[in-house]
Amino acid sequence: xxxxxYHLALTxxxxxxxxxxxxxxxxxxxxxxxxxxxEEDVAFSSIAQDEMGHAxxxxxxxxxxxxxxxxxxxxxxxxxxxxxxxxxxxxxxRGTYRDEPHFDWAYALARHFFYDxxxxxxxxxxxxxxxxxxxxxxxxxxxxxxxxSQHHAMWLRDIARGGAEYRRRLQIALDRxxxxxxxxxxxxxxxxxxxxxxxxxxxxHLGDDWRARVVQALxxxxxxxxxxxxxxxxxxxxxxxxxxxxxxxxGEVYRSSPGASW
Amino acid sequence: MTTDEPxxxxxxxxxxxxxxxxxxxxxxQTSERGTVEWQASLLAGSPAMALMLAxxxxxxxxxxxxxxxxxxxxxxxxxxxxxxFRLPKTYRxxxxxxxxxxxxxxxxxQAMTRDxxx
Numbered sequence: 001x002x003x004x005x006y007h008l009a010l011t012x013x014x015x016x017x018x019x020x021x022x023x024x025x026x027x028x029x030x031x032x033x034x035x036x037x038x039e040e041d042v043a044f045s046s047i048a049q050d051e052m053g054h055a056x057x058x059x060x061x062x063x064x065x066x067x068x069x070x071x072x073x074x075x076x077x078x079x080x081x082x083x084x085x086x087x088x089x090x091x092x093x094r095g096t097y098r099d100e101p102h103f104d105w106a107y108a109l110a111r112h113f114f115y116d117x118x119x120x121x122x123x124x125x126x127x128x129x130x131x132x133x134x135x136x137x138x139x140x141x142x143x144x145x146x147x148x149s150q151h152h153a154m155w156l157r158d159i160a161r162g163g164a165e166y167r168r169r170l171q172i173a174l175d176r177x178x179x180x181x182x183x184x185x186x187x188x189x190x191x192x193x194x195x196x197x198x199x200x201x202x203x204x205h206l207g208d209d210w211r212a213r214v215v216q217a218l219x220x221x222x223x224x225x226x227x228x229x230x231x232x233x234x235x236x237x238x239x240x241x242x243x244x245x246x247x248x249x250x251g252e253v254y255r256s257s258p259g260a261s262w
Numbered sequence: 263m264t265t266d267e268p269x270x271x272x273x274x275x276x277x278x279x280x281x282x283x284x285x286x287x288x289x290x291q292t293s294e295r296g297t298v299e300w301q302a303s304l305l306a307g308s309p310a311m312a313l314m315l316a317x318x319x320x321x322x323x324x325x326x327x328x329x330x331x332x333x334x335x336x337x338x339x340x341x342x343x344x345x346x347f348r349l350p351k352t353y354r355x356x357x358x359x360x361x362x363x364x365x366x367x368x369x370x371x372q373a374m375t376r377d378x379x380x
Contacts, residue, residue, distance in 0.1 A: 037283060039304045043318040154310045161308075 009193035018058035019084035025051035030097045075251035086234045087180040089243035106173035113152040121209045130198030160221035178226040185210040188235030286312040289330040
């Protein structure tokens with residue numbers, strides 16, 4: 001039943017891609033009006049918008065493979081059916097967007113840097129994917145991600161030069177992001193099939209590749225990659241209460257009238 | 263766009279003042295033969311950040327050929343010279359000598375009249 005395994009592996013892969021972008025876009029979007037200064041507010045919000053656009057692309061692909069409507073897939077699946085990395089669902093800091101948001105900019109940067117580095121390593125493989133529509137989408141998305149990665153690299157360089165307090169805060173942020181990142185560069189229980197069928201070429205080296213790219217960016221600035229931690233694996237559908245709350249807020253309007261044409 | 267690639271000039275430049283935001287003036291050239299024109303001002307912590315924010319805030323939907331950012335402090339202004347710049351100097355303009363056309367015509371007419379009478 002190779003066809004079924006192929007179908008399952010492709011569904012699994014598209015779900016990881018779509019859920020990662022949906023969740024990271026939501027967290028990045030929560031900086032709207034709160035980023036350190038107006039110009040960065042615009043820049044970071046547009047990055048959030050890009051990520052949401054990528055999520056929409058992946059959900060459309062998922063809908064054609066898995067069946068169903070892409071908005072239903074984004075908003076109506078329960079927490080345990082989600083495949084995003086646990087690191088991405090964590091709040092931006094203390095408080096919530098609507099109630100006393102005392103967010104941590106260094107944490108947001110560290111997390112997004114880890115994630116975008118993964119995205120580029122993953123997209124470099126996906127452009128060779130045996131599933132043609134995915135390979136074509138990946139080529140388009142990779143062009144935008146290159147710009148995101150320049151944005152984070154610029155911030156990391158400036159913070160590295162900013163003095164002891166800046167360096168200390170970013171170190172704490174890197175530690176905190178890494179503490180949930182054990183599942184980030186993993187691709188879940190169907191890794192072997194993804195590689196065998198050519199859906200995600202060289203899937204088995206994705207983790208090492210991500211690690212090498214992170215170290216290459218951090219090392220010249222005098223930081224190292226902290227140990228990765230976490231007891232939950234988002235690729236297996238294991239998540240925190242943070243994701244349940246995020247999905248509740250994100251899908252609130254959609255669930256009020258499913259199927260409505262907006 | 264190669265301005266904020268690692269190893270570029272912007273990358274080598276140190277932030278204006280450690281940890282402080284500074285005002286940058288943004289200039290863009292919209293075609294290869296176009297003039298470099300002022301676009302906007304913004305706050306940034308370094309030249310590299312200013313380039314990134316300029317593109318994202320003001321030039322997101324436009325194609326550009328080149329982009330400059332200049333710390334406002336690096337721009338020399340002719341402060342207090344306003345009045346000198348506005349002194350009337352009409353004698354330096356061609357239009358100030360238009361009356362000569364009439365005069366020339368007048369003298370020419372007089373000369374013609376003299377010739378006819380002679």
